[in-house]
Amino acid sequence: MALNPRVIYWFRTDLRLHDSPALAAALDLKPECFWPIWCWDPHYVYRARVGSNRWQYLLDCQQDLSDGIAKLNPKSKLYVLREAPQTLLPKLFKAWKVTHLVFEKDTDAYARSRDEEVMCRAKEAGVQVIVKYGKTLWDPDAVVKANGNKPTMTVSQLQHSGEKVGNIPRPIPAPKCIPDPGDMPLNFEQAQPTPEPDFNSIHRTGKEDSYAKLSGPNNDLAVPTIEELGIKQATTPHRGGETRALAALDKIIKNEQYTATFEKPNSAPTAFEPQSTTLLSPHLHFGSLSCREFYWRVQDVVDNYKGKASQPPASLTGQLLFRDMYFAAQAKMGWSFSQTVGNGHCRFIPWHLRSQVDEKDGLINGEYNIDSLEAEEWFQRWKTGRTGFPWIDAVMRQLKQEGWIHHLARHSVACFLTRGGCYIDWERGAEVFEELLIDHETACNTGNWQWLSCTAFFSQFYRCYSPIAFPRKTDKTGDFVRQFVPELKDFPAKYIYEPWKAPVQDQRKAKCIIKGDGTVETIDGLTAYPKPMFDFSTRRDICIGGMKNAYRAGLYGNSPQVMNRSWPSA
């Protein structure tokens, strides 16, 4: 160990002080100087699709962490630096005379390539790197190894491999003190971030300028506000930060019956204020809550519960197993996990509207005679909540507004877009979720879209979600729809999920006319809500037929026909 360690702790997916093995390892070095930093990575600023609700959540997490650090040492805080870590860290190593770099392991494909580069630069600079895992219950790489070097494609594979890896570690307490930072000279030449004008144009205005200055507009390395970043205001009621995460977990744990008997399939996707599941996913995404803290707090309740507790995979701890399963699958497959082409575990389906198809080929129309423009129109209507199916529209509008939707609501809209309605590529849907979800996690988003589209993990494609019968099971009066599709708020419950069936006089009485495609707001002075964009039953049968053919063809993302773009039509 260096005599006087000068340590950079690089916060990324672990915006917390409690149960952080990497942070504990950094503090165990007994640093002479300790710099908690965040690098504003242009990959996420420019390339990733990130809506303003997720930006706000991230800033909340950063600010809360910074405040938490300052409480332990008023001379310190989270130092936010605006440059790619690959170029910034080598400069800091030199300028700050750093001896150690410590961070939490991240097995995301981009993160791995970034971290490898940083580790090479650290080696060149003679800086020792310490990496500890803490984002999942088990280290995904260890799970893959225990699974015979294969990706985990079922929860039982994950459970068996996890058992081989060992017990899920108990959480460790938050530190009681944080050492002082050393001097922080920043007068080295700053690399200019490369603008990527084609990506994510929605929130670009101003962001480039605010990014251009390494230490932020006030030279104080402080966590910026959303205004300073030039990002439009968030619309979500959900806010981030470790303090909120731990309070939310406490509240859940206090309700022993809920915690011990939780069964995901029985939770209501139509419940809102409060929702029927924990809504802890954004905290787990940003690491403002440790998943092992969550796991053990729940498991302890289950172990002491006098009644009949629920079991994985439906139980609350079971949900965390799904999360680990997707992380370990992604850890093995790397970049190819997030797409069909080149992915040997993902079935190839000749969707009407595909993502990233050779542009010259355009789209695959096949025997169903759906032209690409029609499918594109369906996609746009799905994305903007104008399909004419109130349940689908309500969910998509909740997603846009609040950035979080219930798991079974995600099921419904994902099934509807892919194999249970539009027959559109899951990658198109995953991109929309990537932009709008606060909890967006590449591993979980990709894995679940593959599950729902029956391209991997799940194959019962004949089981589709009806946009009418499914929500009715948990919400007969349609309160959820009335909340998120206010045009229909006065519709009789009988027609709330199929308003096109209401007689015109009932429509007039409810002050809403069912007509058009959702682009017209009023008709004869009354609010307009669109007609359904297709007949659901007909489309479902067409989709099931298409899936049957695709399964029979048996092509996967790495089949030569798919790799060479010479697949048969639908």
Ligand code: FAD
């Ligand atoms: P709870 O039911 O309270 O579960 C507790 C925790 O377990 C969650 O916070 C989450 O971390 C984890 N979890 C639960 N279900 C799953 C699951 N199926 N897969 C992975 N982890 C799970 N989850 C994400 O975290 N990020 C995503 O980008 C994401 N995209 C999804 C896309 C689709 C199409 C679908 C169907 C699901 C997606 N999920 C994603 C999984 C799941 O819907 C959310 O994790 C869950 O709804 C979050 O709400 P909660 O915290 O109340 O979950």
